[in-house]
Amino acid sequence: MSALDSYGEPVTDSIPPIPATVDVVLPCLDEAAALPWVLEQVPDGWRAIVVDNGSADGSPEIARSLGATVVSEPRRGFGAACHAGLLAAEADIVCLCDCDASLDPALLVPFVAHVxxxxxxxxxxxxxxxxxxxxPVHARAGNLALARMLRRRTGLRLHDLGPIRAARREALLGLGLTDRRSGYPLQMVVRAAEAGWRVREVDVPYLPRAGKSKVTGTWRGTWQAVHDMREVLAAPAIEREGPR
Structure with a gap:
């Protein structure tokens, strides 16, 4: 897999040593079909934090039975679930990853190593x-448009606003993220850029998800996500210190 920094320059593919303990936040809404595979892929020694966002299919019970830490977040919203997991995390480095089997948590190893x-x-x-x-084509088109808007706003040469990522927990909390809907991943990148963070992008294989998508699987869901993210991009910049 190739890696690029935020200005499009290639970076080394060598993997530095990684910490023994990492928390992986997995926002979850009715992902019973995907959970067994997803949790099996979490690297040994890392803690899986499944944030249940109101599942009605037994997802929390399945996650517990498979050894995951389960956190309940009754307030609906992707950002609400992600942030609840971030608050529940204890490791220095925290990862975020979709819980629908479209992304393999094992891919996070080089992410963590670089951080x-x-x-x-x-x-x-x-x-x-x-x-x-x-x-889906409509979801990909929406993501591309937002990536271009992000580039104009921040100068970061990113191609995707994907949900798989890694950073230090305290630094993430220091960004003061407030979005609790679909704009959460974008707000994280915008505020990281404002704080002068070094941002890298790594290619990852993207698989068909298990079950039906609540967001990108429908035009309505995609429209809502794009609407939430455009509001994030329209917000005024905040002056922040870097994470170090």
Missing amino acids: AAGEADLVLGRRRPQARGAW
Whole structure:
């Protein structure tokens, strides 16, 4: 897999040593079909934090039975679930990853390594669809448009606003993220750029999700996500110190 920094320059593919303990936040809403595979892929020694966002299919019970830490977040919203997991995390480095089996948590190992080595402050995954239907055309188009808007706003040469990423927990909390809907991942990148973070992008294979998507699987869901993210981009810049 290739890696780029936020200005599009290639970075080394060597993997520095990684910390023994990492928390992986997995926002979850009715992902019973995906959870067994997702949790099996979490690297040994890392803690899986499944944040249940109101599932009605037994997802919390399945996650507990498979050894995950389960956190309940009754307030609906992708950002609400992600932030609840961030608050519940205890490890120095925290990862975020979708819980629908479209992304393999094992791919986070080099992400964490680059953060741990001080080579990047935030590492993002650039999704590369591996099968037809893995990433609907309307969702991909919306993501591309937002990435271009992000580039104009921040100067970061990113191609994706994907949900798989890694950073230090205290630094993330210091960004003061407030969005609790679909704009959360974008707000994280915008505020990281404002704080002068070093942002890297790594190619990751993107698989067809298990079950039906609540967001990108429908035009309405995609429209709502784009609406939330455009509001984030329209917000005034905040002057912040860097994470170090």
